Amino acid sequence: MTALKAGATAPPSVTPGPPPTSTPTVRVFFRRWSFWLGAGVLLVIASLVLLLIRGVSGADGGSDMSTTSAAPTGAKAVAQVLGQQGVTVTTADSLDAAVRAVADARASGAGGDPTVLIYDPNSFLPVDRTADLAALGGRIVLVEPDIFTLDALAPGVSVTGVVGSPSVADAGCALPVAERAGTISTSGSGYRLEGGSGSGGAGAGCFPAGDGGFSLVEEQRGDSVVTVLGASGILTNEHILEAGNASVALGLLGGVDQLVWYLPSAADLSQTGPPSLGALTPGWVTPLVLLLVVVFLAAALWRGRRLGPVVVENLPVIVRGSETVTGRARLYARSNARTRALDALRIGTVTRLSGLLGLPRSATLPEVVDAVASVAELAAADVAGILVNRLPRTDAELLELSHQLSVIERRVQVAVGRTPASPPSPPSPPTGSRS
Amino acid sequence: MAVSGRFVLLLALGAVPVVLLGQAYGLAFEALGGWLALAVLLGIVDLLLAGSPRRVGIERDLPLRVRLGQPARSDLYLTNSGRRALRGTVRDAWQPSAGAVTTRFAVHLPAGERRMVGSELRPFRRGERRVEEVAIRSFGPLGLWARQANITAPGRIRVLPPFHSRRHLPSRLARLRELDGRTSVMIRGQGTEFDSLREYVRGDDVRSIDWRATARRDELVVRTWRPERDRRVVIVIDSGRTSAARIDDEPRLDTAFEAALLLAALASRAGDRIDVIAWDRRVRARVQGQTGAELLSRMVDALASVDPELLETDWSAVPARVREITNQRALVVLLTSLETPGSSRGLLSVLPQLTQRHTVLVASVTDHGTFERVGQRADLEQTYTAAAAERALLDVARVSAAARQQGADVVTGSPADLPPAVADRYLALKAAGRL
Structure with a gap:
């Protein structure tokens, strides 16, 4: 055996030049992955170009009724046409900006008050700032206002309801704007001028939109004119060309050469609420979070980079030899094979008993039963019942019979002078020398 | 390439300048960018100064065979043929069942010198146990970034069956010797062969007395037998x-x-x-x-x-x-x-x-x-x-x-x-x- 241990060692291999490596060098790496790297770079460039084109074409924000949005719900078309007609369109996203724009327009323009368009679908308009609202002047176009806006700016107008199905409505009034247009496509909400409001105002409703409401309501109070446009759709890029929409839009908004396009936004809210979380956090928090992200990525690289290849190991199949016995026992139990199970126990016991009693292999069952009964000093009928005859009808009977079998075996062992090891004794395993 | 925990720590230390500069001068983003640039620059310098793992020649010293349950020695001779010293970690990628006690070694290889690292193998499965590659991670002088390469250096050790049962051999050999020289009565059979003549001692079977030989000498002579051979x-x-x-x-x-x-x-x-x-x-x-x-x-x-x-x-x-x-x-x-x-x-x-x-x-x-x-x-x-x-x-x-x-x-x-x-x-x- 020592000859094996003193095995010769493998001859050390002499390696001239650089040893063979399986890790690609940087050059090989780039050559191998050139296609995918190229594809990735191409993808990045393509998306950048696409972003640039879309950005130039004015898809910024894409918010409804924005003068720079070319989306179906935007209002770039009407704003551009107004600009070509000599109307200066100034956009504002807060009341302060709108008031400033109105003041600027008054200072520069000769035509007095500018037209102010207010479109506020999210109810950002600070209706409680009455002084600022009054500073907007006397030429206001409210596009689909809610009742709070109406209360503040056009108290004589009330909402009648949502226009159900879009349809084309005739003017049906004497307003010159409406008469020129003839028809518009209605949508949005309907409005009504309260006849008996007693506010001293006068006005008209045009383009009936069901439920006694109108899509266009104009209220005059002294020298101020507030026009409520219920059909907000007529200003959008999608519907501006339908029916007389364009005519109404240009008539309403192009009356004077200054237009303030006021879309109330979240900027109106920050004026009144407490300072937001963003305003309270110091300026270094965002960079610090970015730094932590970088640190996290570096730590992942540090812990995740494997030193060398994954080593493959073929694992052996582990089959326990006792599995067949366990499986067969479960089959017996599942199918309640009491008789079959007891048969196995009986055959084993009888075989061992006849061995203990020195009976020949050819001994018949009745002979074994008689011999057992006489040795164990039991009634032959009982022994026959336990060893052969009784059928186990219930689990309890099976248990009892199997117990009786062990009892008989132990008695015979004691009787023939072979002391049982432990009750109930296991049969002695055959040793290698038995043949 | 790999990074070290030291590099992660260096990145994390960037929180100090980010917070301090951000708090004092509002230059948090600048501090972040500067620190990241500094860290990456240091890393690149470190990488450029690291010794090349591809210039390390590897020789194995490994016994051809080992009996299961016995330890074997697996040694690696690393020769640095590069121009710079190599500091880093070497992993000998043994199969798990080869039972290598250590597979990772910290090494310092000056240029042109040779070092030995090694570990004990305690294989726990029979058969061929293999190693294919050695992975080397080489850090630069700052210990921030590392170069890494897998070097093909195959080795194998044959793990032999343990032969635990050889402890039974001496007693069986003794019994085999007892068979030799027995007189024919004890082992009489057609397969036994005549071995030699010897003096009769009390207890020998009288039937094995060779009368012819006894007649030639003055004392009783018995034939001895030996078990058959060359079967x-x-x-x-x-x-x-x-x-x-x-x-x-x-x-x-x-x-x-x-x-x-x-x-x-x-x-x-x-x-x-x-x-x-x-x-x-x-x-x-x-x-x-x-x-x-x-x-x-x-x-x-x-x-x-x-x-x-x-x-x-x-x-x-x-x-x-x-x-x-x-x-x-x-x-x-x-x-x-x-x-x-x-x-x-x-x-x-x-x-x-x-x-x-x-x-x-x-x-x-x-x-x-x-x-x-x-x-x-x-x-x-x-x-x-x-x-x-x-x-x-x-x-x-x-x-x-x-x-x-x-x-x-x-x-x-x-x-x-x-x-x-x-x-x-x-x-x-x-x-x-x-x-």
Whole structure:
């Protein structure tokens, strides 16, 4: 055996030049992955170009009724046409900006008050700032206002309801704007001028939109004119060309050469609420979070980079030899094979008993039963019942019979002078020398 | 490339300038960018100054063989042929079952110098254990970034069967020597050979007195005999699917190896010629025409890489295999399993062909747990298990009886008992002159 241990060692291999490596060098790496790297770079460039084109074409924000949005719900078309007609369109996203724009327009323009368009679908308009609202002047176009806006700016107008199905409505009034247009496509909400409001105002409703409401309501109070446009759709890029929409839009908004396009936004809210979380956090928090992200990525690289290849190991199949016995026992139990199970126990016991009693292999069952009964000093009928005859009808009977079998075996062992090891004794395993 | 924990720490320290500069001057983003640039710059410098792992020559010093359960030494000689010193980690990527105590080594290799690293191997599985690659991670002087490469440096060590049963060998050899020189009465049989004459001592059988020799001398002379020599022993190891089952956490196949090794060691001392094949549907290992110490080393070497195959053993070809090995009458030892009539049908059908020409010994591992289960009948589940175990024992008994009826000798035993039992049976056959 020592000859094996003193095995010769493998001859050390002499390696001239650089040893063979399986890790690609940087050059090989780039050559191998050139296609995918190229594809990735191409993808990045393509998306950048696409972003640039879309950005130039004015898809910024894409918010409804924005003068720079070319989306179906935007209002770039009407704003551009107004600009070509000599109307200066100034956009504002807060009341302060709108008031400033109105003041600027008054200072520069000769035509007095500018037209102010207010479109506020999210109810950002600070209706409680009455002084600022009054500073907007006397030429206001409210596009689909809610009742709070109406209360503040056009108290004589009330909402009648949502226009159900879009349809084309005739003017049906004497307003010159409406008469020129003839028809518009209605949508949005309907409005009504309260006849008996007693506010001293006068006005008209045009383009009936069901439920006694109108899509266009104009209220005059002294020298101020507030026009409520219920059909907000007529200003959008999608519907501006339908029916007389364009005519109404240009008539309403192009009356004077200054237009303030006021879309109330979240900027109106920050004026009144407490300072937001963003305003309270110091300026270094965002960079610090970015730094932590970088640190996290570096730590992942540090812990995740494997030193060398994954080593493959073929694992052996582990089959326990006792599995067949366990499986067969479960089959017996599942199918309640009491008789079959007891048969196995009986055959084993009888075989061992006849061995203990020195009976020949050819001994018949009745002979074994008689011999057992006489040795164990039991009634032959009982022994026959336990060893052969009784059928186990219930689990309890099976248990009892199997117990009786062990009892008989132990008695015979004691009787023939072979002391049982432990009750109930296991049969002695055959040793290698038995043949 | 790899980064170190030090680099992660360096990045994390960037929080200090980010917070301080951000708080004092509002330059948090600038501080972040500056710090990241600094860290990456340091990393690149570090990477450029690191020694090349690709310029490290590797030689292995490894024993060819080791017995399972014994440690072996695996050494690596690293030669730095680059121009810069290499500091870093080396991983020797052994299979897990090779049981390398350490696989990672911290090394410092000055340029042009050679160092040895190594570890002990404690393999826990038989067969070829391999290593394919060595991974080297080389850090720069700052220890921030590292270069990494896998270097192909294959090595293998053959883990031989343990041969635990050799502790039984001395006692069996003593019994073998006792067979020598016995007088004919004790071992009279057709196979015994005349050995020598010696003086009569009191106790010798008078029938073995050689009267002719006694007449030539003045004292009584008896003939002595020695057991027959130069008999053939053919060991057939079944490496089919039934040999995969584990009994006492040892596959049947490994028990068969133990039995084959012990028998071969014993029989080669007794002057017999041993041939071994491992067979399922083809020959997995073959040792033929070897004698003495060479026989055992060839056997462990050939059997080391034999694993149980998931195939049904083709017994019908075994007589032809045995005939290939010898035409003489031989002792054919079949190391297989006798379990159920179904799985042993193939073996039983070819036994007559073998027993006609040869003495056949069938050795099978039995499970001690099965015997214990027969006695445990406390509850219903245990009773069913006892019945299944009893049925399994009856099956083994039936198959063994069938094998004996075909003229074969059957030896069964637990994994620990089977090898000495087979050796004892061989001695008994030898003493009886039945070889």
